[in-house]
Amino acid sequence: MSDWSLAIDFGTCFTTAAVRVEQAGAASGPVAAVAAVEIENSRYLPSLVCLDDGGGLLTGRAAVQLAAQWPERAEQHPKRALLRQPAVLLDDREVATVDLAAAVLARAADEARTRQGGTAxxxxxxxxxxxxxxxxxxxxxxxxxxxxxxxxxxxxxxxAAARFHAADLRAGGGDGPIAVYDLGGGTVDIAVLRREADGFRAVAVAGDPDFGGRDLDQALFELLRDRALDLDPEPWQRLWSDPAPAAAHQRSQLARELTLAKESLSKTGTVYLAVPGYPDRFVVQGGEYRQAVAPALTASVGLLERTVARAGLTPDELGAVVLCGAASQTPPVADLVAAWLGRSPDLAADPKAAVALGALTDPPAPAGTESDSDSADDTGDEGTRTAAGSVRWSVAHYPDEVDPELWF
Known part of the structure; x- marks a missing residue:
């Protein structure tokens, strides 16, 4: 039987994968090593899928490169498409959204299997x-x-993010409840979990499927657009209406630069953006970007506040608030959470890969507790399965108020 396990975090913008390998250890038993999978020298596989000349589905760098030339052949966000519609039109071909998701999952799984000698x-x-x-x-x-x-x-x-944080030796949350604010490319997810002897008990979860890092990109785009239109509307309108391949490539390149600029604003106060048709670069200051994204981010932190309140907890009772997800490093996020929490939140050691790594990580038991084997063997109703490690969870729909008997 294979001695390794696979986890895949299928994201709106990027997908990450991790493997867990059981290795021979000391007399106490085997040691599990969990590591992210690198695909094309990166932990983060673009989730974009593009139709190639023969009708096949491309992923990774090849898909990104082809999509820059033929954007009508690409689905930028297959995870969102999977939820919203059964099929999409790529060029002149209808493609099932399940197949788009399958292409991304298969790429991640194939890379992991290759690194494990071809075994399943x-x-x-x-x-x-x-x-x-x-x-x-x-x-x-x-x-x-x-x-x-x-x-x-x-x-x-x-x-999964909470488990990764709890097992991180740098985490300072102790055994108190953990709140997770997961801001990905297309969604924000919140969970409040209590530590128990054999894992976590979820006491409240919530999410917004229509807000994520791509919306922050859009805010930066609108800042740039308004500035360009004020200066001279003609080049901007020509750029976005021109159907020629060269213009499509320029639009794709500008979109990538906007994403990089957004990430740069978490580390620097100013970014410069060149737009085709304009002789000089546009300057965007960190302060104006913060102002543009503050309303949406404030609403998402409000969702965190309400979820903690539904869990019957106050901010002071939380052992930690963990920020993860690709967009969690956006400058106002930590500030807004800190203003509510009264202290700085914890940024996951690897915000983008924390979920995949946490899916295969066994959280340490709280100090002074022992696992309740009888409880661990009780899997509950038929909709409940056993996930990685010693924690349990349900695949049923998670309402605003979570049954406290559901285990994660």
């Missing part, structure tokens, strides 16, 4: 937003089946 994983864990319905999860499982991943286990993304 003993188990596979797929993460998902906390508020996905049973129908949403069934579509994800069908995509996994088409990718050659049968009977995957499912785990909510913020729960």
């Amino acid at each position: 994983p003993a188990r596979t864990v797929l993460t998902h937003p906390a508020d996905w319905t049973r129908d949403d999860l069934e579509r994800l499982v069908e995509a996994a089946r088409r990718a050659g991943l049968d009977a995957p286990e499912l785990l909510p993304e913020p729960v």
Whole structure:
């Protein structure tokens, strides 16, 4: 039997994967090593899928490169498409959104298998937003089946992030409840979890499927657009209306530069953006970007506040508030959370990969507790499965108020 496990965090903008390998250890037993999978020398595989000349589905750098030339052949956000519609039109061909998701999952799984000598994983864990319905999860499982991943286990993304944080020796949250604010490319997910002897008990979860890092990109785009239109509207209008391949490539390149600029604003106060048709670069200051994104981010932190309140907790009772997800490093996020919390939140050691790594990480037991083997063996109703490690969770729809008997 294979001695390794696979986890895939299928994201709106990027997908990450991790493997867990059971290695021979000391007399106390085997030691598990968990590591992110590198695909094309990066931990972060673009989720974009593009139709090639022969009708096949490309992923990774090849897809990104082709999409820059033929944007009509690409689905930029297959995860969102999976939830919203059964098929999309790529160029003149209708493609099932389940197949788009399957292409991304298959690429991640194939890379992991290659690094494990071509063997299949003993188990596979797929993460998902906390508020996905049973129908949403069934579509994800069908995509996994088409990718050659049968009977995957499912785990909510913020729960995986909490486990990763709890096992991180740098975490200072102790054994208190953990709140997770997971701001990905397309969604924000919140979970409040209590530590128990054999894992975490979720006491409240929530999510917004229509807000994420791409919306922050859009805010920066609108800042740039307004500045360009004020200076001279003609080059901007020509850039966005020209159907020629060269213009399509320029638009794609500008979109990538906007994403990089957004990330740069977390480390520097000023970014410079060149726009075709304009002789000089446009300057965007960090302060004006913060002002532009503050309303949406404030609303997302309000969701965190309400979720903690529904869990029956105050900010002072939380052991930690963990920030993860690709967009969690956006400058106002930590400031807004800190203003509510009264102290600085914890940024996950690897915000983008924390979910995939956490899906295969066993959280340490709280100090002075022992696992309750009788409880661990009770899997509850037929909709409950056993996920990685010694924690339990349910694949049922997670409402605003979570049954306190559901275990994660």
